[in-house]
Amino acid sequence: MTSQQHADLWSGERPEAARRLLLAAVESFATRGFHATTTRDIATAAGMSPAALYIHYPSKAALLAEISRQGHAATLALVEEAAAHSADPLERMRRLVEEFTAWHARGHTVGRIVNYELRALPAEDFEVVAELRRRIEDTVKQVIEDGVAAGVFHTPETRTAARAVTSLGIDVARWYNERSSETPQQLGERYGVLVLRMLGA
Amino acid sequence: MTSQQHADLWSGERPEAARRLLLAAVESFATRGFHATTTRDIATAAGMSPAALYIHYPSKAALLAEISRQGHAATLALVEEAAAHSADPLERMRRLVEEFTAWHARGHTVGRIVNYELRALPAEDFEVVAELRRRIEDTVKQVIEDGVAAGVFHTPETRTAARAVTSLGIDVARWYNERSSETPQQLGERYGVLVLRMLGA
Numbered sequence: 001m002t003s004q005q006h007a008d009l010w011s012g013e014r015p016e017a018a019r020r021l022l023l024a025a026v027e028s029f030a031t032r033g034f035h036a037t038t039t040r041d042i043a044t045a046a047g048m049s050p051a052a053l054y055i056h057y058p059s060k061a062a063l064l065a066e067i068s069r070q071g072h073a074a075t076l077a078l079v080e081e082a083a084a085h086s087a088d089p090l091e092r093m094r095r096l097v098e099e100f101t102a103w104h105a106r107g108h109t110v111g112r113i114v115n116y117e118l119r120a121l122p123a124e125d126f127e128v129v130a131e132l133r134r135r136i137e138d139t140v141k142q143v144i145e146d147g148v149a150a151g152v153f154h155t156p157e158t159r160t161a162a163r164a165v166t167s168l169g170i171d172v173a174r175w176y177n178e179r180s181s182e183t184p185q186q187l188g189e190r191y192g193v194l195v196l197r198m199l200g201a
Numbered sequence: 202m203t204s205q206q207h208a209d210l211w212s213g214e215r216p217e218a219a220r221r222l223l224l225a226a227v228e229s230f231a232t233r234g235f236h237a238t239t240t241r242d243i244a245t246a247a248g249m250s251p252a253a254l255y256i257h258y259p260s261k262a263a264l265l266a267e268i269s270r271q272g273h274a275a276t277l278a279l280v281e282e283a284a285a286h287s288a289d290p291l292e293r294m295r296r297l298v299e300e301f302t303a304w305h306a307r308g309h310t311v312g313r314i315v316n317y318e319l320r321a322l323p324a325e326d327f328e329v330v331a332e333l334r335r336r337i338e339d340t341v342k343q344v345i346e347d348g349v350a351a352g353v354f355h356t357p358e359t360r361t362a363a364r365a366v367t368s369l370g371i372d373v374a375r376w377y378n379e380r381s382s383e384t385p386q387q388l389g390e391r392y393g394v395l396v397l398r399m400l401g402a
Contacts, residue, residue, distance in 0.1 A: 033236040033237065034234065035236060036234065036236030115375065155395075157391055160391045160395075161395065164369060164395055167369060167372040168365060168368060168372070170375070171368040171371060171372035172368070174368075174371070175364070175368065182361070190358055190361045191365065194361075194365055197399050198396075198399040199398075200398060
């Protein structure tokens, strides 16, 4: 993910300094891992003093929580939009997989943090993120069930199938990088074909 | 993974103290992440002094390298055995996915470490592990190509399909835990069915 894309992810109504801190936290967590990153590392990367950091975030865990919440909320929005864009469950699933996959390829740096540092979240923040994750998976499961009801998908365990679909997309954040031979969009299209077959379309 | 299973993974001809250190390193890396773990943490968890640790391993990176090398070598052996157990590419792929999936479910603690701390490996060790990973993926790709040649699989991009198959299994280590509703074996069987369909069987 480029700095521009990161910046777009946090283009809400927050102060410029807070956005710079979020970008710096992503870079620091990605390089050293959450546990080995200090608030001083993040402040330095953002060109600020630790005292200035504390004006915006009380701790590095608060930064991780904000990155995770925003990342998951944006993912849920993308999944819900794809799941609603057509009346045909097959087209809904194709679009969903294409976008979910491309999203994790483009945003692999943030994707790794929000997926692999989950257990470092404070309990309350973890619950918020866990609820967003359940809604993402339930949305995927609903499209599969709609497809089964409409006779276009044939798969017995819809919960396991939904897990496989989301898992395939999430794992892209682990292995994808800018040297990969497929663009995020190409990969999304190919995964779309593979998933539709997996669901018995 | 239980301590017994961990112990089995390192039941080679090494001294008992070295095995205890490997077990302690797995627990410490899994809890705190590699970067935030100190050699003192590992020695303490193994009931030893830091000086005693250095008799067996020069650094925590050397412990990570051994865990990664062993984990990947065992995975490659499992994949190669499954890929060779039958003349029928469909049965070879079914067995491969069943075992690869169940392996990552049972060994999810070690699986997370060897898959998510790769970049913390010293360059030389990284190369050894990267080569093992290439061989795992090439083995999967070869079974797919054999199936395409035999007319039992129908998939255009065999490299992307092989990546999807391994990715699905690896990601099990991220989300699986002992509270999951499926046993490792059940999950393996269900994933076997999904993957065969994905490959157009």
